[in-house]
Amino acid sequence: MILTFIVFILGSGALVVGGRFIAGQQRGNASEVVYKGDPRDPRNLPLGDGRLSEGPRKNYVWPCRVPFGGGGAFRDGPWIKGDGTWDATIKPHVEGDVAWDNYRYAIKIDGDKRKLVGNGLPDHHTGKFPIDRNDPAFQYDRNPNSIREGEISFDLPLDPKFADKPSCVPMGTIGVMKSGVALFNALDGEGRDAVAHEIQDKCNGHPERDGHYHYHNLSQCIAEKRGKGHSELMGYALDGFGIYGFFGEHGEELTNADLDECHGHTHEIMWDGKLVTMYHYHATREYPYTVGCFKGTPVRVPRGPGGGPPPGGRPPWFPMFGF
Numbered sequence: 001m002i003l004t005f006i007v008f009i010l011g012s013g014a015l016v017v018g019g020r021f022i023a024g025q026q027r028g029n030a031s032e033v034v035y036k037g038d039p040r041d042p043r044n045l046p047l048g049d050g051r052l053s054e055g056p057r058k059n060y061v062w063p064c065r066v067p068f069g070g071g072g073a074f075r076d077g078p079w080i081k082g083d084g085t086w087d088a089t090i091k092p093h094v095e096g097d098v099a100w101d102n103y104r105y106a107i108k109i110d111g112d113k114r115k116l117v118g119n120g121l122p123d124h125h126t127g128k129f130p131i132d133r134n135d136p137a138f139q140y141d142r143n144p145n146s147i148r149e150g151e152i153s154f155d156l157p158l159d160p161k162f163a164d165k166p167s168c169v170p171m172g173t174i175g176v177m178k179s180g181v182a183l184f185n186a187l188d189g190e191g192r193d194a195v196a197h198e199i200q201d202k203c204n205g206h207p208e209r210d211g212h213y214h215y216h217n218l219s220q221c222i223a224e225k226r227g228k229g230h231s232e233l234m235g236y237a238l239d240g241f242g243i244y245g246f247f248g249e250h251g252e253e254l255t256n257a258d259l260d261e262c263h264g265h266t267h268e269i270m271w272d273g274k275l276v277t278m279y280h281y282h283a284t285r286e287y288p289y290t291v292g293c294f295k296g297t298p299v300r301v302p303r304g305p306g307g308g309p310p311p312g313g314r315p316p317w318f319p320m321f322g323f
């Protein structure tokens with residue numbers, strides 16, 4: 001349902017902006033979203049729509065700006081169940097099997113920095129983009145973008161520390177996974193649960209409008225050889241902390257309930273070949289899937305959609321009410 005609404009911008013007098021609003025995507029603080037579903041059951045996952053916050057908050061994403069429009073799926077399929085849950089097992093994937101032999105990604109340690117350098121292409125195959133009109137996914141999502149190279153170049157702190165306060169995550173890159181692919185937050189261009197609404201390929205990726213291939217959750221094409229214990233390191237968030245897979249210290253599948261408001265926790269992990277007690281994020285099957293806010297200090301995103309958070313983490317969005 002699309003409503004016309006008016007946003008009042010606090011702190012700048014009576015400035016009024018008109019805009020488009022899709023029901024359910026308002027900031028979580030404006031209205032509570034009832035939590036439904038089972039965080040570990042792919043047939044009955046909680047839908048993240050409407051869980052955008054204005055600060056660190058469990059089960060939510062704290063985006064640096066409220067997204068408005070911008071492509072994505074235009075029609076809900078039967079996997080969006082209308083009761084606040086969704087079924088990942090019946091959602092289609094974008095078809096195709098395209099290899100990217102020219103992918104490039106390297107992680108180098110240089111002094112107190114960890115340098116991530118690549119061309120944004122995956123080390124695995126992808127679906128065929130733009131989505132073909134004969135692809136069943138086309139009836140839900142007409143992603144017209146082709147996958148193109150996009151520079152990955154980040155100097156992360158080698159041993160990240162907590163910032164004074166957590167900070168928001170940009171719309172755009174929030175981390176880089178070990179497949180060389182950018183990780184975005186859980187929201188699509190309209191502020192909805194991207195993993196549930198957008199149609200990705202079978203590696204959980206798709207290109208945005210500049211052609212940059214990215215994920216919104218843990219890609220099932222990143223191999224893990226963990227045995228029975230804690231998940232392996234699957235990538236780095238832009239504050240330098242590691243992002244690990246679904247499983248905790250005793251091999252149990254983690255949910256938001258096991259993690260803090262930014263989607264991480266602290267215990268002994270393997271870090272650069274040593275066992276150390278430190279903070280790290282986890283991916284979950286459950287929204288917000290990966291990092292919901294940064295505990296450390298993120299590096300600025302040099303370019304690409306959304307850009308980085310502003311210095312000091314003060315978010316540039318406008319509080320809204322009265323629609």
Ligand SMILES: [Zn+2]
Pocket residue numbers: 184188194198206207208214215216
């Ligand atoms: Zn996306």
Ligand SMILES: [Zn+2]
Pocket residue numbers: 230244247248249265267280282
């Ligand atoms: Zn852990």
